[in-house]
Every structure is written in C-alpha cells, then in structure tokens.
Amino acid sequence: MAQFSKETSTTGAFVRQPNRFTARPEPEPGRYRLVVSLACPWAHRAVIVRKLLKLDDAISLAIVDPIRDEKGWRFPETDPVLGIDFLSEAYQNADPDYEGRVTVPALVDVTTGKVVTNDYPQITLDFSLNWNPASTLYPEHLRDEIDGWIEPIFHNVNNGVYKAGFATSQEAYEEAYTALFEELDRIEAHLATTEFLVGGQLTEADIRLWTTLVRFDAVYHGHFKCNRNKLTEMPNLWAYAKRLYAQFGDTVNWDHIKRHYYVTHHQINPTGIVPAGPDPEVWTR
Structure with a gap:
C-alpha cells in the first residue's frame, strides 16, 4: 500500500x-x-x-x-x-x-x-x-459507441475496484462501491439482449471490462471489499465473462493474480495469506 x-x-x-x-x-x-x-x-x-x-x-x-x-x-x-x-x-x-x-x-x-x-x-x-490496421477490435464505425462504454467502465469498474479497495475513508469507499455496482447493474441489463457490449462483436470495450471481471471473485470481492455480490451471482455478466474466457482464458494466470494482490498489499492484507479459493475450474463448467 x-x-x-x-x-x-x-x-x-x-x-x-x-x-x-x-x-x-x-x-x-x-x-x-x-x-x-x-x-x-x-x-x-x-x-x-x-x-x-x-x-x-x-x-x-x-x-x-x-x-x-x-x-x-x-x-x-x-x-x-x-x-x-x-x-x-x-x-x-x-x-x-x-x-x-x-x-x-x-x-x-x-x-x-x-x-x-x-x-x-x-x-x-x-x-x-x-x-494491425485490419483489426476489428476498434473499428472506425463503432468507435464512438466503444468510447461511450470505455469511459464509465474505466471510472466505475476498472478503476472503481481500486478506488474501493484503496480508500482510506468510509465515505470514499462507499462512493466507489456504489458507483461500481450501479455500473455493473447497467451492464448486466444491457447483456440481457446482446452477446457483446457493442455491435454484436468483440471489441476493445469487452477486453477492458473482462480483465476486471475475471479477477472479481478471486480478488476484488473480498480483498477490495466489493462484496455486494459475486460475479457468478450476476447471470448475464457471468455468462458473458465465461464466453470470453473460452476465447482467451489461456492468458489468465491465477497464481500470479492471487499472489500479487494478497501478498503485495500489506495494509489491506498484513498476514500475506493467499486464499485457497475460489475454484478456477468454475470458469470451464
């Protein structure tokens, strides 16, 4: 810390x-x-x-x-x-x-x-x-819409979990916590009718959201006190996150993720104990 x-x-x-x-x-x-x-x-x-x-x-x-x-x-x-x-x-x-x-x-x-x-x-x-100009991750015809998702996702989700976890006052923590789950609820509702955030295809916006989602239950829920509910308890977000895991889950290193957060942040976890769960196999079931 x-x-x-x-x-x-x-x-x-x-x-x-x-x-x-x-x-x-x-x-x-x-x-x-x-x-x-x-x-x-x-x-x-x-x-x-x-x-x-x-x-x-x-x-x-x-x-x-x-x-x-x-x-x-x-x-x-x-x-x-x-x-x-x-x-x-x-x-x-x-x-x-x-x-x-x-x-x-x-x-x-x-x-x-x-x-x-x-x-x-x-x-x-x-x-x-x-x-790679042939990339379809940030196509010109979808950029305004992609950027429209990227901004609130960054402030409220990607950085939001850090704002909750590293807050040193109750007020700052609760403000970040509220904004985080309001944004996740908005995305949960959006994903009820679409497979991806924008244009029916994988884009930069999905990748930015997903790298936070894949860490949520293992780290942010407990370590950063983002504990209103788990990702696995939000059905649309969970299904969406698992679909993307099937595409690039091989880039995830659970050992590095858990050891980094639980061992490095001494003020949050002074014992340095790394939780045994959750079971990563849940991503492939």
Missing part, C-alpha cells in the same frame, strides 16, 4: 497517477518489448490484444514477478533482451528524475533500453490502429 500513498487524496479517495510516458511509436517489428505483469488487469488487456492481433513475432513479451516490493516490478531473472533486473531501470533510462510509481504494461525500446510508453489505455488502441 505504501506505493500508493501519494495517490490518496485528503478525503481518503484513491486518485490514480497519470501516465508519464506517452509516446506513440511507429510499428517496427523487433524494436519493442512489452513488459507486463500477468497479475495486472491493465497489462492483461495488452497481452490479450497482442495475442488476438497475432503480434507475437513483432513485439516480444517480458513477464515480471507477481510480487512487487519497495523496488517495484522485478524480473524473475535478468531479462535476456533488456539486460535489466527491475523495470524501474528502463524508467530511469528514459527519465533519470522519474519518481512516480513504476507501472505495467510498458513498451520498452530494446535499442535504447528506455521506456517509450506506459500509457496503458493507448497501447492497446495503437496495437489495433497502427500495428
């Missing part, structure tokens, strides 16, 4: 730091390395989009250890491409005066060793817009 202390307002509300590195590099196969944590929902969406757009050969992938300590995200061993032990080294290469929290996903230039962008909302859009 100490890493987030600078992101807490005077009212006890969690205010996420802005992204420091926002360059939008032109596609150049082999030039960039995508550094992710499989625990992180923001990074997870980049992993999924990279996979769906078949960018594996164009953009290499590095996975950090799920346990983030006072030094930030570390590699299990020295990264063979970047030659660094901590992602913070690439941040310092890009800006020696950088003092913010080191975040994933990050796109690192392998020729300079510098972080080019940690702008997670734009990274996946650029994968579709620049790296």
Whole structure:
C-alpha cells in the first residue's frame, strides 16, 4: 500500500497517477518489448490484444514477478533482451528524475533500453490502429459507441475496484462501491439482449471490462471489499465473462493474480495469506 500513498487524496479517495510516458511509436517489428505483469488487469488487456492481433513475432513479451516490493516490478531473472533486473531501470533510462510509481504494461525500446510508453489505455488502441490496421477490435464505425462504454467502465469498474479497495475513508469507499455496482447493474441489463457490449462483436470495450471481471471473485470481492455480490451471482455478466474466457482464458494466470494482490498489499492484507479459493475450474463448467 505504501506505493500508493501519494495517490490518496485528503478525503481518503484513491486518485490514480497519470501516465508519464506517452509516446506513440511507429510499428517496427523487433524494436519493442512489452513488459507486463500477468497479475495486472491493465497489462492483461495488452497481452490479450497482442495475442488476438497475432503480434507475437513483432513485439516480444517480458513477464515480471507477481510480487512487487519497495523496488517495484522485478524480473524473475535478468531479462535476456533488456539486460535489466527491475523495470524501474528502463524508467530511469528514459527519465533519470522519474519518481512516480513504476507501472505495467510498458513498451520498452530494446535499442535504447528506455521506456517509450506506459500509457496503458493507448497501447492497446495503437496495437489495433497502427500495428494491425485490419483489426476489428476498434473499428472506425463503432468507435464512438466503444468510447461511450470505455469511459464509465474505466471510472466505475476498472478503476472503481481500486478506488474501493484503496480508500482510506468510509465515505470514499462507499462512493466507489456504489458507483461500481450501479455500473455493473447497467451492464448486466444491457447483456440481457446482446452477446457483446457493442455491435454484436468483440471489441476493445469487452477486453477492458473482462480483465476486471475475471479477477472479481478471486480478488476484488473480498480483498477490495466489493462484496455486494459475486460475479457468478450476476447471470448475464457471468455468462458473458465465461464466453470470453473460452476465447482467451489461456492468458489468465491465477497464481500470479492471487499472489500479487494478497501478498503485495500489506495494509489491506498484513498476514500475506493467499486464499485457497475460489475454484478456477468454475470458469470451464
């Protein structure tokens, strides 16, 4: 929790730091390395989009250890491409005066060793817009509608669970909790008549929502006190989340997800005990 202390307002509300590195590099196969944590929902969406757009050969992938300590995200061993032990080294290469929290996903230039962008909302859009123009994840004719879903989902769901979990006042927690479930109820009603959020097809909006949903019962329900009900108790959202799990559930690492949240956030879970449940097999039944 100490890493987030600078992101807490005077009212006890969690205010996420802005992204420091926002360059939008032109596609150049082999030039960039995508550094992710499989625990992180923001990074997870980049992993999924990279996979769906078949960018594996164009953009290499590095996975950090799920346990983030006072030094930030570390590699299990020295990264063979970047030659660094901590992602913070690439941040310092890009800006020696950088003092913010080191975040994933990050796109690192392998020729300079510098972080080019940690702008997670734009990274996946650029994968579709620049790296694979044939992508159907962010089609021009649906962009306004997709963006119309992305905004409230980010504020109330993706970041909403963090605002509830990292709140340090009852008022801030309850405000985030209420907004979260109001948004989930709206989506639950919408999914009663459609298979996807927009246009009857998988889009960027679905991927952004899903990376929060897949973590909901395992982490956010208990650890972040988002406990009005479980995802499995919202029939339309649960059916929708399982359909998407069938498409890219192989990108989910339950061990990384659970160990990261329950071991890293000492103020929320000081014992560091990782819950045994829920059973991940429920996703395939």
